[in-house]
Amino acid sequence: MVTAREKWNTKYSRRTSLPGEPDRFLVETKGLLKPGTVLDLACGTGHNSIYLARLGYRVKSVDISDVALDRLDRFAGSNGLGITPLAVDLEDADFDYVPYLGTFENIAIFNYKPTASLWNLLPQLLVEEGVLIYCTFNLAHHAQTGFPRKYCLRPGQHTQPLPPLVLHQYREIKGENQQRDGYVFVKRPVGF
């Protein structure tokens, strides 16, 4: 059986292009980020990490694909960017992510749907008033392209209260080839 690491390493080995433009939703919401650090989860070759590092954030970039991370590391090194790549399987239910990764002013997750257990851990990876920006495919994308349903968000899936995360922004992002939902949350002390 092909593991997730092998599958993604094969995909990235076939791609030779340099990291592309940052995600549109990140560009539109960057003003909501808190100064300091960003954890870019499932970063791929790191187009968003690179953008954030150029804006002055210190970025920890996590992915399962060492091929993608090696490419990001080389790019960051030759461009003097403050990016720390880290190979982690985000679907390993037995892994103790919080002490391993640390805490961050911001988390970015693009085009990747965390497991329920990882999702529940995210508040612990954020400092108080920390910001989570999350944008991934929705069921309209599944209907349009056949992309697997299990990786897609239901309409308004994360709009219910989820203390200590407070929803700051939610919108559908309709593109020609991609249908996605974008969320911004802020971590607030419970009771506020």
Ligand SMILES: C[S@@+](CC[C@H](N)C(=O)[O-])C[C@H]1O[C@@H](n2cnc3c(N)ncnc32)[C@H](O)[C@@H]1O
């Ligand atoms: C569709 S790509 C998105 C990459 C990047 N965030 C972007 O928006 O371009 C999904 C990413 O999730 C990573 N990934 C898949 N399964 C993973 C896992 N179990 N743990 C960590 N990363 C994983 C893949 O290697 C891939 O880079």
